Amino acid sequence: MRRAQALLLPALLGATLAQTAAAMGVGPATVTRLQAAFRQLSTSRTEAPARQWGGRRHYWMTLEREGMFLEPWLKLARARSLLVVSPLRAATRSRMSVQSSIMRYMLHCS
Template sequence: MARPAQITTEMEQEAMRLVKRAKTARELRTGLSVLLPKQHGLTNAGTGESLGVSIATILRMQKEIRQRVDGTAEQKRKWGGRRRQLMTVEEEKAFLEPWVAEAEKGGVLIVPPIHKALIQACGRTIAPSTVYRLLARHGWRKIAPDTYHPKRDAAAQDDFKKNSAKQWRKQRGKTPQTYRYA
């Protein structure tokens, strides 16, 4: 037989207040995770099935209400977020400042110097893909090169096209060797 949920009357009252002022589905489910077992005798598994969440989520929601009643409610969740970050977003922004100035001048940035600087800043080895993700996180993108050289001389190119031979002559006696595969 399943273990019955340990729900006090204070928890039930807090859950009723939460259900009445609920603005999101999560708040409503949190309140119902206490009310359904207390008022209708459902097990945690039955409550989870009726609310469409797992038993672990039901227990987490009940714990949240229990902590509210006891006054020991956690201010911050322990799950989600960037847990394995090397730097905060503000630190990353400060780290990229020198390269922003160079990019605004029209300079071409390459990843290896940024990668070396990031390794020095963090004091450990870092994969190059981390640099690409850092740049993407701050709105940097790879720009494809132009189809022509920026310092080209268009007049010289047109002159070459007009004055060059229409067909190239074959050089006599110099044919490429043919290779046979066995």
């Protein structure tokens, strides 16, 4: 009800934000929040829901090729051996021909 009042008072009576806030007994920021909430509620019912993106969209190798490529390093990691990143970085760079800044990002994020 308050959301509707926040929209209808200015629309039907031409009330300003301050006048609407005074008539409703709230502050101007509350009127703005109520108007935004009403707009959000009305648009969410009419528009299709936003597509939920997720998963792997940016890649340089297929999952199968990546698995085969990483298998030697996975064997070392499973054997609890120390994994040196420089050979992995060099092999990946030569295999995918990507910039070193991208390699640093990939190794940092994983």
